[in-house]
Amino acid sequence: MLAYIVRRAFQSFVVLLVVGLVAFSMFRFVGDPIDNMLGQERTQADIERLRGELGLDLPFPVQYFKFLQGAAQGNFGVSYRQGRPVSTIIKERAPATLELALVSGVLAITVGIGLGVFTAIRRRGFAANAIMTISLVGVSLPTFLIGILLIYVFSVELNLLPSFGRGETVMIGGWSTGFLTASGLKALILPAITLGLYQMTLIMRLVRSEMLEVLRADYIRFARARGLNDRVINFRHALKNTLVPVITITGLQLGSIIAFAIITETVFQWPGVGLLFINAIQFVDIPVMAAYLMLISVMFVSINLIVDLLYYAIDPRLRTEGKTT
Amino acid sequence: MSLLTIQNLSVEFPTRRQLFTAVDKADLSVEPGEIHGLVGESGAGKSTIGAAVMGLLERPGRIASGEIMLKGEQISGLDADAMRGLRGKKISMIFQDPLTSLNPLFTVREQLTETIQAHLDLTPSEAKQRARDLIDRVGIPDPDTRMDQYPHQFSGGMRQRVVIALALCTEPDVIIADEPTTALDVSVQAQILDLIKELARERQVGVILITHDMGVIDDTTDRVTVMYAGKVVESGPTEQVMGNPQHTYTRSLIAAVPRPTIKLHRFPQISYGGRETRFAIEDLASHWPKVENDPDKPLFEIRNLTKRFLQRRGLLPWDRDYFTAVDDVSFDIQAGEVFGIVGESGSGKSTVARMIAGLHPVDDGSVTFDGKLVSDLSDKAALNAYRQDIQMIFQDPFSSLNPRMRVDEIVAEPIRHHRLMEGKAIKKRVDELLDQVGLGSGAGQKYPHEFSGGQRQRISIARALATQPRFLICDEPTSALDVSIQAQILNILKDLQEHLGLTMLFISHDLPVVRQMCDRVAVMKEGKIVELQNTDDLFASPQTSYAKELLDLMPKLDDLSTEGLNAAE
Numbered sequence: 001m002l003a004y005i006v007r008r009a010f011q012s013f014v015v016l017l018v019v020g021l022v023a024f025s026m027f028r029f030v031g032d033p034i035d036n037m038l039g040q041e042r043t044q045a046d047i048e049r050l051r052g053e054l055g056l057d058l059p060f061p062v063q064y065f066k067f068l069q070g071a072a073q074g075n076f077g078v079s080y081r082q083g084r085p086v087s088t089i090i091k092e093r094a095p096a097t098l099e100l101a102l103v104s105g106v107l108a109i110t111v112g113i114g115l116g117v118f119t120a121i122r123r124r125g126f127a128a129n130a131i132m133t134i135s136l137v138g139v140s141l142p143t144f145l146i147g148i149l150l151i152y153v154f155s156v157e158l159n160l161l162p163s164f165g166r167g168e169t170v171m172i173g174g175w176s177t178g179f180l181t182a183s184g185l186k187a188l189i190l191p192a193i194t195l196g197l198y199q200m201t202l203i204m205r206l207v208r209s210e211m212l213e214v215l216r217a218d219y220i221r222f223a224r225a226r227g228l229n230d231r232v233i234n235f236r237h238a239l240k241n242t243l244v245p246v247i248t249i250t251g252l253q254l255g256s257i258i259a260f261a262i263i264t265e266t267v268f269q270w271p272g273v274g275l276l277f278i279n280a281i282q283f284v285d286i287p288v289m290a291a292y293l294m295l296i297s298v299m300f301v302s303i304n305l306i307v308d309l310l311y312y313a314i315d316p317r318l319r320t321e322g323k324t325t
Numbered sequence: 326m327s328l329l330t331i332q333n334l335s336v337e338f339p340t341r342r343q344l345f346t347a348v349d350k351a352d353l354s355v356e357p358g359e360i361h362g363l364v365g366e367s368g369a370g371k372s373t374i375g376a377a378v379m380g381l382l383e384r385p386g387r388i389a390s391g392e393i394m395l396k397g398e399q400i401s402g403l404d405a406d407a408m409r410g411l412r413g414k415k416i417s418m419i420f421q422d423p424l425t426s427l428n429p430l431f432t433v434r435e436q437l438t439e440t441i442q443a444h445l446d447l448t449p450s451e452a453k454q455r456a457r458d459l460i461d462r463v464g465i466p467d468p469d470t471r472m473d474q475y476p477h478q479f480s481g482g483m484r485q486r487v488v489i490a491l492a493l494c495t496e497p498d499v500i501i502a503d504e505p506t507t508a509l510d511v512s513v514q515a516q517i518l519d520l521i522k523e524l525a526r527e528r529q530v531g532v533i534l535i536t537h538d539m540g541v542i543d544d545t546t547d548r549v550t551v552m553y554a555g556k557v558v559e560s561g562p563t564e565q566v567m568g569n570p571q572h573t574y575t576r577s578l579i580a581a582v583p584r585p586t587i588k589l590h591r592f593p594q595i596s597y598g599g600r601e602t603r604f605a606i607e608d609l610a611s612h613w614p615k616v617e618n619d620p621d622k623p624l625f626e627i628r629n630l631t632k633r634f635l636q637r638r639g640l641l642p643w644d645r646d647y648f649t650a651v652d653d654v655s656f657d658i659q660a661g662e663v664f665g666i667v668g669e670s671g672s673g674k675s676t677v678a679r680m681i682a683g684l685h686p687v688d689d690g691s692v693t694f695d696g697k698l699v700s701d702l703s704d705k706a707a708l709n710a711y712r713q714d715i716q717m718i719f720q721d722p723f724s725s726l727n728p729r730m731r732v733d734e735i736v737a738e739p740i741r742h743h744r745l746m747e748g749k750a751i752k753k754r755v756d757e758l759l760d761q762v763g764l765g766s767g768a769g770q771k772y773p774h775e776f777s778g779g780q781r782q783r784i785s786i787a788r789a790l791a792t793q794p795r796f797l798i799c800d801e802p803t804s805a806l807d808v809s810i811q812a813q814i815l816n817i818l819k820d821l822q823e824h825l826g827l828t829m830l831f832i833s834h835d836l837p838v839v840r841q842m843c844d845r846v847a848v849m850k851e852g853k854i855v856e857l858q859n860t861d862d863l864f865a866s867p868q869t870s871y872a873k874e875l876l877d878l879m880p881k882l883d884d885l886s887t888e889g890l891n892a893a894e
Contacts, residue, residue: 217425218420218422218425218426219425219426219427219428219429221381221420221426222418222420222426222427222488222491223428224381224412225379225381225412225413225417225418225420226412226413226417226440226443226491226492226494227409227410227411227412227413227414227440227443227444228413228439228440228443229409229443232439232443236439237428237431240430240431241428241429241430314430315429315430316429316430316432316475316477317429317475317477
């Protein structure tokens with residue numbers, strides 16, 4: 001087991017290195033940061049000097065190596081635009097994104113699994129079919145449109161919820177949280193729904209189809225023949241067996257909740273890392289982009305590792321080496 | 326008063342077009358301690374009776390008329406909650422496949438205690454003690470450790486014991502065992518049937534034993550009811566029904582069971598219901614390529630064949646763990662003979678066939694076909710010629726045909742792949758093949774799901790014949806089929822072998838079938854050949870103790886009248 005984790009960690013490390021390399025090879029196509037950093041009245045000498053100072057005249061593998069050197073010591077460089085260390089900036093911004101992702105992830109999983117089980121059990125019922133039809137909307141509407149619609153209905157027309165920002169936040173040991181104030185919680189609702197709706201409908205449809213499959217299995221028939229009640233059969237025997245494939249997809253989806261928070265954050269002007277990244281691209285702020293991309297890949301890689309470990313937790317067949325007696 | 330009485334029971338499945346009557350006015354009664362056999366072919370309605378008693382009819386099935394009484398109280402028509410109270414408590418069920426009837430994600434103890442606690446008012450520790458006693462009672466050694474293991478850590482036979490323990494959880498009055506041993510090996514089958522017999526006697530439980538296997542009926546049951554197309558055709562004490570069957574169907578059903586004792590030229594077919602199909606293989610023989618086989622040399626020479634499967638992966642060689650599936654196996658197959666391999670599951674018989682067919686790479690040893698070493702066939706043309714010469718028929722007719730391909734495409738595929746013909750000629754050949762396996766050329770326009778298991782196996786045969794092979798590998802070709810269908814398929818194979826001069830490798834766990842089909846037989850155990858003999862000699866005087874044991878274990882129908890044999894011929 002430990003050997004497995006070590007092996008996976010090593011693989012993850014290689015993945016991170018490759019992601020970084022690809023990222024660095026792309027940066028030169030984003031634009032020239034010097035254009036933005038120096039004003040109209042720049043001389044060729046200024047340009048050369050700044051380029052030299054930032055190390056942009058080096059070939060990209062060397063730039064990448066220098067970045068890695070710094071990153072290994074926890075130093076991700078200084079933002080071109082803000083002139084502050086990137087790690088400080090990300091530390092300020094990360095709580096907003098993580099809280100948003102957490103809320104929409106929990107929302108997507110609980111509501112998604114709940115509705116999935118419901119629509120599978122009441123397959124022929126009116127409510128289940130209505131939910132299935134409505135869920136198509138969730139799958140097919142693009143995120144930004146949902147966000148704008150929600151803002152229009154709940155902020156503009158009904159004036160119930162704020163249309164942008166995080167509301168008031170409270171600092172707890174360097175972590176700014178919006179969970180503890182009424183306005184912070186209110187501000188979370190619309191972005192969380194916007195971000196989680198697609199994942200929610202996806203999980204729901206996945207749980208439903210897996211569940212329908214499992215409910216036909218012999219051990220479910222046998223469980224009925226043993227006289228167990230429906231609640232035990234549906235939620236203990238059937239649901240647990242649907243989880244393995246569901247976890248795979250859900251894990252990947254949770255990764256993309258964080259990664260694709262960019263769009264939601266833009267629509268709601270949510271002060272998170274996604275918005276930071278968008279601004280960084282506009283300004284060709286290479287250190288910020290590099291750090292963000294690395295952060296996202298660490299996130300994906302560790303979610304994948306957790307998913308694989310969860311398989312072990314759920315399915316005993318993977319735990320014991322295939323011995324039968 | 327009987328323990329369980331079924332009177333005039335009819336079960337209907339309304340479909341969009343018509344009403345399908347699965348069970349038609351069936352009567353049945355079970356006494357305490359009695360094992361009542363319910364026998365018939367698939368579709369006869371025997372499992373439907375079981376489901377009706379359990380209140381587990383699949384929708385839209387419903388009990389149209391009649392009643393089911395348990396100890397004099399009517400249980401048909403009870404509401405869902407009342408029925409659930411009975412299920413598992415008064416009436417239990419044992420399913421066919423022990424590999425799929427236990428939930429893989431829960432330990433045996435969890436599944437036992439949840440059942441016990443669902444019906445009896447016991448504390449967790451009392452329930453646990455009871456679970457332990459049950460595990461012990463059904464003959465699982467070391468119950469304290471085994472109890473906390475998961476189903477996948479048990480073998481098939483042990484799992485069926487767990488299933489039986491689950492059925493016994495709450496001292497039921499009636500147990501319905503639906504094909505409880507069909508998925509098991511013959512030695513395990515005998516143990517499980519003994520256990521069921523013992524428990525029925527000891528606890529005075531009434532058992533309905535649903536099976537299609539006349540041998541099991543003969544060995545195990547006290548009384549038997551024979552069903553055909555939803556109707557009860559005959560019922561009575563087992564010796565009477567088996568020894569002196571009154572109904573024509575019962576007679577031909579008994580006659581169709583392959584005998585281990587006498588070798589017949591053809592398998593007797595069930596003549597009841599006018600389903601017998603004959604077909605002419607002579608047409609096929611007229612343009613079958615004639616190959617001159619060297620009479621002095623065997624067609625296949627298999628030498629020291631070995632196959633190891635990696636069981637535990639490891640970066641370093643000494644971390645790896647191998648399981649030797651086939652261990653140093655050598656034999657010859659003469660041109661024109663049917664060579665049989667018998668053995669229990671896991672004995673490596675299918676692996677040998679797969680290595681010969683080239684589906685598994687050979688780890689060690691050699692396969693020589695027609696004087697040429699198969700591993701030396703390096704160029705594509707020679708390898709293709711070899712593949713064209715050997716074809717395979719698989720066990721499961723449901724998964725060996727691509728459900729998204731039309732039947733004519735399935736049969737035409739090997740011809741197209743080997744570029745044997747073009748255009749219209751392919752269609753003509755395909756129609757001819759389908760016609761000759763008894764499906765009719767119109768069958769080509771349909772998809773596999775429109776056919777029954779037996780018909781699908783005919784499609785497999787047509788596909789195997791498409792390349793005009795010299796050698797056929799049949800891996801348990803009939804073990805998924807009813808006796809009557811089995812007889813038809815085996816007769817086709819026999820005819821093909823005779824008229825086309827085919828050589829065959831026939832793999833089976835069913836000894837009587839092997840007796841009828843094969844010229845020579847190899848008995849395999851744990852990857853090794855323990856005995857290789859002419860079929861007649863093997864069945865008359867087995868040399869090794871293992872072969873003897875296998876022969877002793879097979880259910881016998883010796884004491885039956887041979888009258889049926891004549892009736893069916």
